[in-house]
Amino acid sequence: MRAAYITGLGPPDAIRHGELPPPEPGPHDVLVDVEASAVNPVDALVRSGAYATPLPFPFVIGRDLVGTVAAAGPAAHGFRAGDRVWCNSLGHAGRQGAAAEQAVVPADRLYHLPPDTDPIEAVALAHAAATAHLALFTHGRLRCGETVAVLGAAGNVGSALVTMAAHAGARVIAVASGRDAAYVRSLGADLVIDYHRPDTGALIREAAPAGVDLHIDTSGHNDLETGVGLLADCGRIVVMSGLRSRPVLPVRDLYVKDCSLHGFAISHADTAQLAGAAHHVNMLLGAGRLRPRAVETLPLDAAAEAHRRIENERVRGKLVLRIRD
Incomplete structure (x- = not known):
């Protein structure tokens, strides 16, 4: 699968774009075909080592994703192939990130996307709205x-x-x-x-x-x-x-x-806190009360550029890596 990843901590130029083996879900995991992954300032802190957290190398960058369930483990209750979903807590604490064609997400960190919600807008809000x-x-x-x-x-x-x-x-x-x-x-x-x-x-x-x-x-x-x-x-x-x-x-x-x-x-939020935040975010998304002000999409191979901009510019709105249409 195509992925944006690093093989060691470093500056934005450390980010590579290429092929990695697809991830294998465990019984409590969900395999997601990723459509898009947002770029957050915290992603740059993780990549550089400024925010210390266990990382498996090669490490796929990114915390947030939106996509479609490809397969669910036998103990991953509540999800089935074809479900539209989002997540905002990959890419740290030993978990691989989201900026790849496929990602494995623990079922208790994955949430259904409300019907008729724009997926790019949803992933642009995933981190900021849960934080709020x-x-x-x-x-x-x-x-x-x-x-x-x-x-x-x-x-x-x-x-x-x-x-x-x-x-x-x-x-x-x-x-x-x-x-x-x-x-x-x-x-x-x-x-x-x-x-x-x-x-x-x-x-x-x-x-x-x-x-x-x-x-x-x-x-x-x-x-x-x-x-x-x-x-x-x-x-x-x-x-x-x-x-x-x-x-x-x-x-x-x-x-x-x-x-x-x-x-x-x-x-440091636990899965219960994140699920509570996701419930509130989904309610506001579904009601049309929560929308990002501006979103700029970039291709996956522009991940290093996105990280440079996050670190060196005052980006207005949100940068999102579009992985597949």
Whole structure:
């Protein structure tokens, strides 16, 4: 089968495109004919070794896929040949990746694609939308009627955060570029603040004088001094990006208001958490409430180019490797 793979950790040029033996599913696995695989920043971290995780070499890159079931193992209940499916947790922790003509997926990491859903749009959302669900509800404990501040609201994860929070009945204060204000507002944000303004924190405080219940910064800046000061009593901050950030934590303000700070990486989510996120994502996909802003498709042999762009450019929207039509 054709695959994009590496034989050792390295830069984007380490990615090869060629033939590998097809994978063999076990009794609890599903063999999937892959149609497309999304490219995520975390894929570049895995490929380079910046995110340390066990990898079998040669290692097929990529975490997310959409495709069709070719065969299901005898203990892979709920799937049969011809089912349209998606997955967002391959390519780390010893599992081969998704950027190949075929992939083996453990049945508890595979989800049915809702009817009439565009498969390219679905795979473009797979990682970001599941991340948003877990950040908001599993780790952020967001409830209807609460106020959430979303920084980086126009990005892939940020836009999913806004959509999901608004759909759940939360009040959303979004921070994004002024040019993205109309788009973010269309997702359900109650207020959009231009991040170029030097008084962003003051404007959030003005909009939520009692404080925000949940603060999520997708940009990786993690200004905790400002963030903790914006929290309401029992407010929460979910930290989900920023490998190189070393922010100052105002401990006194954190504990006197009974607030909490929670680090979160989707790579550590267990299968029950991922399945819960997938159920929510499928519900919103099926209802037409969740769509990527922009998707650019590339052929499988452009995987190295896609990784270079992820690392060196501010890619607007999502890059997807189309493996078969």
